[in-house]
Amino acid sequence: MSGYIIGIDIGSSNICAAAGKVERNGRMQILGITSSGCNGVKKGIVVDIDKTSESIKNCISSLERMIDIKINEAYISLPGGISELIWNKGVIAVSSEDREIRYNDVKRVLKAAKIITIPNDKEVIGVIPEQYIIDGYDNIKDPIGMNGLRLEVDAQIILARSTIINNIFKSVNKAGIKVLGIVFQPIAISQVVLKEEEIQRGVALVDVGSESINIYIYEGGILRSISTIALGGSIITNDIAVCLKLPFSEAEKLKIKYGSVSADPGKKSLKIEVNADYNKVKVDYDILVQIMEARVEELFSIIDKEIRVSEYYDKLSGIVLVGGGIATIKGIEDFGKNLLEKFMRIGTTKYIGASSPLYVTAVGIVKDVSNSIKYKNIDTTTNKNEDVTSYEEIAVGLGKKNDKDKHMGFVTKIKEFFTDFF
Structure with missing residues (x-):
């Protein structure tokens, strides 16, 4: 595909896809990004393969028209909310005669760390x-x-249910797309929205989707915890639909276009005309804002409670809000700061045309894959006699301290067990 990297983020209400390319100067560029509605996924889990596949097809078709190439392979994200982290250690003896640690030694020690006892219904993802x-x-x-004789690693092992991964793969494959690899969602997002200082000092990354809220806490350069709340932005849409007696689809349009948690004095008397079961009705802007304020305040109070129970709460320098659930609502940043009593900002990417918090995961996938490609190229240049396979192991360098670390991405080659699914 002419060097393009395609990332697909499969969400509960939207499928987002981004296309990127690494330029000759080593910098990544996002050349196309789009989204398509989806109703085949609930809380990050595929519940209807046909509907999900159709949504992926629509999204990819739109991206193909945008960048004028045929897309038949991509990388996807693994939602943190359906994953589990387990700490483990790996130990190996350095293999080279001169005792210099090489890429294959790192691969072997990471592989050793993955040797753990897990339930039959789960698999090690990375x-x-x-x-x-x-x-x-x-x-x-x-x-x-x-140089050394003995290499050890303290690591987090990522587990996920085989059936959930299986259904995600089937949905993507049915859309005519070959999955090249998986990127862990919290790592993908952190690549493009978090600052190194935040990751080191402590930050809560809050990803609010349509039907779930995932909270990822980083501290000391490491992903420390993952928690999930079974609520999302769709509950706000439902409130609007019930209170104003509107179809859900119209309530969603109303939320996106006029939704706010900070009433504009100039719009106090504004009447918004919307469709309601083949009739035109007028909605008071002020009432719309009141409905949204009440529900968003409740969501923030739940988020605040979840973050406070974390042992890292006092170390957090702030909160970064991403996702399409509430991050795009007008006035949400100041509203959240007042309720959470911590510095809060909306997480967006620096790439032109992809600055919406809705796109951070798709862009993060592309960014992480591009980092891994650059790292692989650097390593093959310095170790030409080594057997280096791109995307085979995960190499993460949060809070990086040197140039080489900057090229260490979080990408896995599809593990052997995935081939048994198809």
């Missing part, structure tokens, strides 16, 4: 290294090129 230890010396972020 591994996130926290630190490497060489001959007892810890806090090493990138061991490649260093």
Whole structure:
């Protein structure tokens, strides 16, 4: 596909897809991004393969028209809310005669970390290294090129239910797209919206979707915890539909176009004309704002309670809000700051045309894959005799301290067990 990297984010109400390319100067560019409605996914889980597949087809068709190429392969995200993190350690002996640690040694120690006992209905999706230890010396972020006899890694193992992953893959494959790999959603988002200082000092990344809220807490350069709330932006739409006696689809349009949690004095007397079961009705703008304020305040209070129970609450420098559930509502930033009593900002990407918080995961997938490609190219240049396979292992460098770390992405090659599904 002429060097294009395609990322697909499968959400409960929208499928988002982004196309990127690594320029000659090494910088990634987003050349196209689009979204399509979806009603085959509930709380991050595919419940209707046909509907999900059709939504993916529509989204990819739109992206194809945008960048004028045929798309037949892509990378997808794995939602954090349907995943589980387990801490484990891997230990190996350095294999080279000169005791220099190479890429294959890192691959082997990460593979060793994945040797754990898990339930039959779950699979190991990947591994996130926290630190490497060489001959007892810890806090090493990138061991490649260093010397030692014994290499260890403290890591987080990512687990997910096989059936959930299976259905996601089937939906994408049925749309005519080959899945090249998976990117863990919290890592994908962090690639494009979080600052290194935030990740080190402590930050809560709050991804509010249509039907669920995922809260990812980073501290000390590491993803510390994941929690999920079974509520999302669709509950606001439902309130508007019930209170104003409107069809759900019209209530959603009303929320997107006029929704706000900060009433505009100039619109106090505004009457909004909408369709209601083949009739035209007029809605008071002020009432719309009151409905939204009440529900958003409740959602923020639930988020606040969830964050406060975390042992890292006092270390958090702030909260970053992403997703299409509430992050696009007018006035949400100041509203959230007042309720959460912490600095809060909306997480957006720096790429032109992709600045909406709705697109952060799709852009993050492309960014992470491009980082992995650059890292792989650097490593094959310095270790030409090594057997290096792109995307085979996860290599994460949060809070990176050197140039090489910056090219360490979070991408997995499709594991062997996925081939058994098809």
